[in-house]
Amino acid sequence: MTTLIVIDQAPYGTWVGREALDMAFSLAAFDQPAALLFIGAGVAWLRRAQNAAGIGQKTLEKNLSAAPLFGIEQLFAEQTACERFLPDPDSRVKGITMAGSVNHLLEQYDHVVFAG
Amino acid sequence: MSTSLSYTLVITGAPWSSQAAQTSLAFARAVITAGHRLDRVFLYGDGVHLASALSAPPSDEPHWPQQWSEFLSEHQIPGIACIASALRRGLVDEREQARYELSAHNLRAPFQIAGLGEWVDSTLTSDRVLYFHGSA
DSSP: OOEEEEEOSOSSSOSHHHHHHHHHHHHHHTTOOEEEEEOGGGGGGGBSSOOOGGGTOOOHHHHHHTHHHHTOOEEEEEHHHHHHHOOSGGGBOSSOEEESOHHHHHHTOSEEEEOO | OOOOOEEEEEEOSOBTTBSHHHHHHHHHHHHHHTTOEEEEEEEOGGGGGGGBTTOOOOTTSOOHHHHHHHHHHHHTOOEEEEHHHHHHTTOOOHHHHHHTTOSOOOBOTTOEEEOTHHHHHHHHHOSEEEEEOSOO
16 A cells, blocks of 8 residues: 655745655655655755755755655656746656646545645 | 444644644544544654643643543553654653753653654554644
8 A cells, every 4th residue: 555645845944844755764664655746835845956055954855866765656746836836847856757636646545644 | 344443643733833632632532432443643743742741831721732641541542752753842751861861851651752663553554544734
């Protein structure tokens, strides 16, 4: 049973997204299938060449790039949110599957976890 | 045919900052009253503040940590605070106090500190895992 973790908040403002990512990594560490979905402002996680040093935080792009290595099955992004927040496809990290219908995607998972 | 279900509740909203503690407690009571089972309550993110032994609201206000701990003790339900979330937010038991050489510990009984593996176990073993967040 694959668990879908949904991140709907932009990075850096709160720790909610980081802690949701920890949940996904934890599932993978216990050999449980997990996937990530970024919706709304959460797609800002997918911006390439992030540099959070100016606000004294670690850049989350590195954490996210480790997801496939840790066994996260797939990274999805809400297509309309990407078009709004990251209109230039070249500004997005690679390896993301666009979800035209979030509702349709959610229906495919028995266990969906929204980041707090 | 039995229709009894097992539940895990994941609380991520902090008491007083959100209604998560209150809503989840009402739900937990309803679960028990209806004859279902509560496998575990898992506190994550800001939800770990519910396990603080140092909350001291005015006497005419609800005391969510106290109400939750009494409920857990009465029904012998494990209450787990995620260790990473707890350490970030200044919630420690005696063991973590010693490990990090801190001046005090403040975990309210019967809550325990443990890792996300407890939550993973719930996703595998409970019939339903419900989340109580701090925001809509």
